[in-house]
Amino acid sequence: MQKNDQALMYDFADCLAVQTFLRMTSLPFNVRQRPNVDFISPDGVIPLLKINKTLITGFNAIVDFVHKKGVTLTSHLSETQVADMRANISMIEHLLTTVEMFVLWKHDETYDKVTKLRYGSVYHWPLSSVLPFLKRRKVLEELADKDWDAKTMDEVGEQADKVFRALSAQLGTQKYLTGDLPTEADALLFGHMYTLITVRLPLTNITNILKKYSNLIEFTKRVEQQYFKQ
Amino acid sequence: MPEKTFHKAQTIFEKASGVPSIVEAVQFHGVRVTKNDALLKEVSELYKSSNLDELVHNSHLAARHLQEVGLMDHAVALIDTSATSKEGYVVNFLVREPKSFTAGVKAGVSTNGDADVSLSAGKQSVGGRGEAVQTQYTYTVKGDHCFNISAIKPFLGWQKYSNISTTLYRSLAHMPWNQSDVDENAAIFAYNGQMWDQKLLHQIKLNAIWRTLRASRDAAFSVREQAGHTLKFSVENAVAVDTRDRPILASRGILARFTQEFAGLFGDASFLKNTLDLQAAAPLPLGFILAASFQARHLKGTGEREVHILDRCYLGGQQDIRGFGLNTIGVKADNSCLGGGASLAGVVHLYRPLIPPNMLFAHAFLASGSVASVHSRNIVQQLQDTQRVSAGFAIAVTYSSLRVTVAIAVTYSSLRVTVAIAVIYSSLRVTVVIAITYSSLRATVAIAVTYSSLRVTVAIAVTYSSLRVTVAIAVIYSSLRVTVVIAITYSSLRITVAIAVTYSSLLVTVAIAVTYSSLQVTVTIAVTYSSLRATVAIAVTYSSLRVTVAIAVTYSSLLVTVAIAVTYSLAFVFKSIFRLELNYTYPLKYVLGDSIMGGFHIGAGVNFL
Numbered sequence: 001m002q003k004n005d006q007a008l009m010y011d012f013a014d015c016l017a018v019q020t021f022l023r024m025t026s027l028p029f030n031v032r033q034r035p036n037v038d039f040i041s042p043d044g045v046i047p048l049l050k051i052n053k054t055l056i057t058g059f060n061a062i063v064d065f066v067h068k069k070g071v072t073l074t075s076h077l078s079e080t081q082v083a084d085m086r087a088n089i090s091m092i093e094h095l096l097t098t099v100e101m102f103v104l105w106k107h108d109e110t111y112d113k114v115t116k117l118r119y120g121s122v123y124h125w126p127l128s129s130v131l132p133f134l135k136r137r138k139v140l141e142e143l144a145d146k147d148w149d150a151k152t153m154d155e156v157g158e159q160a161d162k163v164f165r166a167l168s169a170q171l172g173t174q175k176y177l178t179g180d181l182p183t184e185a186d187a188l189l190f191g192h193m194y195t196l197i198t199v200r201l202p203l204t205n206i207t208n209i210l211k212k213y214s215n216l217i218e219f220t221k222r223v224e225q226q227y228f229k230q
Numbered sequence: 231m232p233e234k235t236f237h238k239a240q241t242i243f244e245k246a247s248g249v250p251s252i253v254e255a256v257q258f259h260g261v262r263v264t265k266n267d268a269l270l271k272e273v274s275e276l277y278k279s280s281n282l283d284e285l286v287h288n289s290h291l292a293a294r295h296l297q298e299v300g301l302m303d304h305a306v307a308l309i310d311t312s313a314t315s316k317e318g319y320v321v322n323f324l325v326r327e328p329k330s331f332t333a334g335v336k337a338g339v340s341t342n343g344d345a346d347v348s349l350s351a352g353k354q355s356v357g358g359r360g361e362a363v364q365t366q367y368t369y370t371v372k373g374d375h376c377f378n379i380s381a382i383k384p385f386l387g388w389q390k391y392s393n394i395s396t397t398l399y400r401s402l403a404h405m406p407w408n409q410s411d412v413d414e415n416a417a418i419f420a421y422n423g424q425m426w427d428q429k430l431l432h433q434i435k436l437n438a439i440w441r442t443l444r445a446s447r448d449a450a451f452s453v454r455e456q457a458g459h460t461l462k463f464s465v466e467n468a469v470a471v472d473t474r475d476r477p478i479l480a481s482r483g484i485l486a487r488f489t490q491e492f493a494g495l496f497g498d499a500s501f502l503k504n505t506l507d508l509q510a511a512a513p514l515p516l517g518f519i520l521a522a523s524f525q526a527r528h529l530k531g532t533g534e535r536e537v538h539i540l541d542r543c544y545l546g547g548q549q550d551i552r553g554f555g556l557n558t559i560g561v562k563a564d565n566s567c568l569g570g571g572a573s574l575a576g577v578v579h580l581y582r583p584l585i586p587p588n589m590l591f592a593h594a595f596l597a598s599g600s601v602a603s604v605h606s607r608n609i610v611q612q613l614q615d616t617q618r619v620s621a622g623f624a625i626a627v628t629y630s631s632l633r634v635t636v637a638i639a640v641t642y643s644s645l646r647v648t649v650a651i652a653v654i655y656s657s658l659r660v661t662v663v664i665a666i667t668y669s670s671l672r673a674t675v676a677i678a679v680t681y682s683s684l685r686v687t688v689a690i691a692v693t694y695s696s697l698r699v700t701v702a703i704a705v706i707y708s709s710l711r712v713t714v715v716i717a718i719t720y721s722s723l724r725i726t727v728a729i730a731v732t733y734s735s736l737l738v739t740v741a742i743a744v745t746y747s748s749l750q751v752t753v754t755i756a757v758t759y760s761s762l763r764a765t766v767a768i769a770v771t772y773s774s775l776r777v778t779v780a781i782a783v784t785y786s787s788l789l790v791t792v793a794i795a796v797t798y799s800l801a802f803v804f805k806s807i808f809r810l811e812l813n814y815t816y817p818l819k820y821v822l823g824d825s826i827m828g829g830f831h832i833g834a835g836v837n838f839l
Binding site: 034035036038039040042050053055123124127131 | 440443444445447451454455456457458459461496497498564
């Protein structure tokens with residue numbers, strides 16, 4: 001993640017998750033970065049997969065689409081394991097993404113020093129100041145809808161800890177969350193873990209909490225080694 | 231100066247070039263807010279007139295200029311001889327300043343063919359030097375909105391037609407041709423001026439526009455990938471020669487205009503766009519008018535990115551190549567039109583004025599045009615290969631300076647409410663008066679048609695209790711008045727025919743008007759000889775509110791009547807010139823995949839090719 005990159009932590013994590021998933025399934029693809037991707041996406045959801053004239057948005061929809069075409073990473077799993085995997089995905093998507101949104105948009109120092117610059121980086125002045133302001137207002141409304149607006153940084157840290165603890169327990173000493181073979185949950189987990197470990201933010205407490213769970217860190221290094229360092 | 235008789239300028243014009251003249255004074259009558267220095271700039275040239283012919287001509291020019299720059303609503307020059315010297319003259323300008331505030335409502339058809347309604351409000355000559363502020367809000371049935379505020383300042387001086395203006399607008403519009411919506415927030419600064427003895431018109435515009443393109447579900451990916459926020463800063467320079475007799479549906483003259491738009495110093499857009507417009511019109515025998523228009527555009531991207539879809543050249547629609555969907559000629563992806571990098575369009579028209587002339591026209595046309603893609607390697611070849619042609623006929627309507635006045639009067643004595651609506655078009659005036667009286671439920675509809683100084687009035691009165699129909703036909707020409715009244719009364723079957731011929735001397739009216747700023751007090755005393763009737767009326771007018779107190783004393787049965795009336799009037803003025811066209815079009819030559827719109831269609835707007 002470069003400093004002049006527009007993608008925000010959770011968007012970057014989702015993009016990385018989709019890339020990891022496609023690499024896991026060995027499907028060919030190439031990656032394009034566009035400054036106006038949230039407008040190209042018909043429903044504003046990122047990332048966006050384009051196959052000929054079909055546009056698929058979001059991690060889950062892409063996984064479903066690939067599944068419908070007959071490519072799947074979950075054929076070896078029992079129904080209970082699939083349900084567990086879905087629960088993990090849901091936890092990462094809802095809880096962890098909200099934690100990341102909170103840090104980026106609610107925490108003033110992070111907003112001023114990172115989010116604002118990064119989000120506005122693809123626009124010329126005065127849009128580079130106006131658009132982050134408008135986006136912040138929208139995200140804060142979303143957080144308020146989830147009753148997250150009154151939370152303190154410590155409470156948000158606890159939520160993050162809860163997610164990491166659950167995922168760490170699930171992983172244990174296994175290679176992947178559900179055993180020796182990767183699933184889409186692993187792709188999503190890797191996307192978020194890698195982003196949290198590598199991102200440089202003024203606020204370090206989420207990363208510090210993550211460092212307590214050494215098996216998650218090991219998992220991230222392992223997946224990176226296997227799918228991105230060849 | 232009521233004791234003097236003034237003659238029309240034609241009586242001496244072009245016969246008095248040998249009569250020397252010295253302007254002794256220039257006087258203005260009716261000035262309240264206009265600044266002295268502004269008037270001085272406008273008329274100082276009059277003092278340089280060396281003979282009477284020149285003075286007559288210059289006075290006329292000055293009066294017209296006062297109106298055209300927005301200093302006055304109305305101005306007439308009266309040239310008077312001086313009391314002291316034989317060669318001396320005094321020029322009097324009778325002027326009416328613009329209303330303190332104007333408001334308007336307009337319903338029409340937008341260029342896209344939607345019905346639209348706009349509300350506008352403005353103030354003319356804000357600081358007494360011709361400055362104007364206008365605001366307008368428009369919305370169409372399909373949901374487009376536009377809010378616009380503009381300020382304009384003219385440069386005053388002898389025959390100077392230059393101004394600077396600033397416009398801020400915000401608009402939300404649907405673009406059916408590439409199935410997307412665009413939000414625009416813009417600031418535009420413009421200078422309009424003239425060069426070379428006023429023969430060359432010159433305009434410079436600085437545009438700063440923040441645009442947000444939102445692709446709809448059906449939009450092609452080529453449109454979708456350009457969606458989002460873009461910022462355009464551009465400089466536009468236009469030079470034009472215009473000898474047409476009127477800007478819309480000219481009957482003679484030419485227009486040649488060359489516009490260059492350069493974007494790229496700031497913002498996302500970087501391109502150079504050249505536009506050449508040519509128009510010519512000439513009268514033919516039997517009242518026919520032959521007109522031709524030609525437009526060529528070329529667009530060249532100067533940055534790394536390809537030229538944005540919002541900046542490209544589009545053709546097609548009721549205003550240029552009739553018979554094709556609006557802006558749909560050119561390269562397409564799925565159902566979206568992507569615009570082009572160059573375009574050519576030409577239309578040949580044949581017009582025949584109908585009745586009323588200069589307003590209604592029969593119209594036949596042949597239109598042709600083509601658009602080349604932004605990536606085209608051989609523009610000329612592509613323009614030739616993709617030519618479209620259509621032909622058809624139409625009824626064209628043009629109108630200008632239409633004025634609607636609504637006056638509501640409430641009279642106390644027996645509770646009476648009158649609503650008068652007047653529609654004024656050039657010198658034709660139609661008035662509809664609806665009066666409702668409380669006590670005996672009476673409705674009156676009076677329709678008056680005034681043309682120049684001739685006035686015909688038809689009044690129909692329906693009274694509830696005893697059906698009464700009155701038709702009054704009054705023909706008034708200047709000071710001679712002939713009235714014919716036919717009244718039919720239901721209950722006792724009465725037919726009255728009254729013919730009155732009035733020639734000014736039977737009636738004595740004394741009117742005294744005291745005007746202070748926008749407050750006006752009028753005292754009217756009328757003495758009628760025959761049955762000895764004296765009326766005293768006092769009217770106080772402040773801006774558009776008017777209070778009248780009338781006291782009438784009638785001799786025969788010694789009756790004293792006191793009536794108090796309060797009138798509030800509101801005027802809607804449509805100064806913009808406009809053209810409406812109902813046409814039947816048949817596309818003759820087209821390319822597969824074009825959205826062809828043959829048959830009957832309505833086009834409206836200002837810029838017709």
